[in-house]
Amino acid sequence: MPDSKKSSGKTAVYIDGYNLYYGRLRGTEFKWLDLVQLFQSLLAQRDQSESLEKVIFFTAPALATFATHGESSVNAQAAYHRALEAVYGEQVEIVRGKxxxxxxxxxxxxxxxxxxxxxxxxxxxxxxxEKKTDVNLAIRMYRDACKERYDRVVLVSNDSDAEPVLSALREDFPNLMIGIVSPVRPPVLGADIHRRTSQSLAKYAHWTVTHLTDDQLSAAQLPDKVKTNKKPILRPAHWVEVVG
Incomplete structure (x- = not known):
């Protein structure tokens, strides 16, 4: 278990944006998600004196040709990224693949x-x-651990491709606490249609959150109008609808 070196609880959250979107946000009205608020709330519930220092969001720009709403989808994603950066500055970092x-x-x-x-x-x-996201995320987690930037790390993904980096972190940095948040829907009573937490990831974690509820996502939304020094950033109209 973490020793006194871990008392500060400095925490970074690493998000597989593709996995978060397709695993939990697609088809919901929760896409305008306040990532910092959501994970501050999850950490507070743990009551472990954890301080959210950084959220690193790994994603790739949407392509209009394949997007449900064409150019509107591209513009909506760009607006969302700008909104996160406008509200949180350097606390949120967006790493783009392709x-x-x-x-x-x-x-x-x-x-x-x-x-x-x-x-x-x-x-x-x-x-x-989607290219580079898995590699970018794994390299960033490992390099941050090498530089001792954080005491605790949280991976937001249900993709077993992240297993090698978690295995390496547990072996090479035994004092680093690892959490896993699975971006999936809650289990449906009497049915088995929900995605389960990847056990290949969970086995390397000190703690896991097995799903994200509608209430958690609803309580962590950015303002509909995000103020900037120039023109405000508006929540995309089609993101309010329950569509893909």
């Missing part, structure tokens, strides 16, 4: 219900991939 796709389409095996996999039956599909 999206990539094959302009000729990817040739993949077709899925036909009731029939076995047939590698010779292929169709061309659009395949959009």
């Amino acid at each position: 999206h990539a796709y094959d302009r000729n389409g990817a040739l993949l095996p077709a899925y036909i219900e009731g029939q076995p996999y047939d590698r010779n039956n292929r169709i061309r599909v659009w395949k959009l991939e």
Whole structure:
């Protein structure tokens, strides 16, 4: 367990933005999420004298061609990032990767219900991939640990690709406390349709939050109008709707 070196509780939160969006925010009215407020609240509930020093948000710019609302989606994402930076300054850092796709389409095996996999039956599909996010997040967590910037770190992801960096952190920095927040919906009573916390990540954590509730997300929203030295940043109108 952490020794007296950990008494300050300086904490950084590392967010896989793609995982947060598709795991919990897509199709909800909670996209205008105040990341600092949300995680300050979660840390306060733990009552461990933890101080949220930094939120590092790993994401990639949306592509209008593939976005539900085209250019409006691109503008909405950009507005959100600017709003976070306007409200919190250097406390929030946005690390951008990129999206990539094959302009000729990817040739993949077709899925036909009731029939076995047939590698010779292929169709061309659009395949959009987010690049660099996993690597950027892992490198940043490890480098911050090497520089002893924080006493505690929180990973917001349910992607098992983060397992190697968590394993390395536990082995190389035994005094570093690790938390995991799974950006998934709460379990549905009488059904098994929710995503579960990745056990490959949880096994390296000192503590976990297994889901985020609507109440938690609703209580942590940025103002509809974020003031700046210039034109205010407005919450995108289509983000109020419950759509993708």
